[in-house]
Amino acid sequence: MIIDGKGQTLGRLASFVAKRALKGEEVVILNCDKVIISGNRKNIEKEFEEKRARIGSSQKGPKHPRDSEKILKRAIRGMLPDHREGKGRIAFKKIKCYKKTPKEFEGKKTFDIKEQKKIKFIELNKLNKKNDR
DSSP, X not given: OEEEOTTOBHHHHHHHHHHHHHTTOOEEEEOGGGOEEESOHHHHHHHHHHHHHTOOSTTSSOOXXXXXXXXXHHXXXXXXXXXXSHHHHHHHHTEEEOSSOOGGGTXXXXXXXXXXXXXXXXXXXXXXXXXXX
C-alpha cells in the first residue's frame, strides 16, 4: 500500500498505518515533509524544543529525531505493541517512509485517507527548519 502524506494529520496517519502493518501489509508513506500536526503552531514548536533540550549528552537518550520521516516513524512506533519483539517488530519492519517521492513510486496509485478540515496546523518540514540552528 502506498500512501501520500501530503496534508495528512500525523496522529491519524500513524494509527492508520500501524493497524495496516499489524495486519501484515507492506506500507510506504511518501511526502513525509508535508504531513501536518494540528494545533497551535507556537505550542507545537515549543514542545519540540523542550523535548530536544532534555537530552543530556549525545550518547544518552531519549533521542528525538529532527528528520520528518523519522518523526513520523517514531509516531507510528508508539502505536505498535512492543516494537522490540513479536508482532510489533515484524509490523515496524514493513513500514517505509520517504521525504519525497522516489522514482520507483512515481506514477503509481496512492491511497488517500479521508480527513476532516483543519484550521491550525504546522508541516513537519517547517518544524525541522525552525529547530535547525
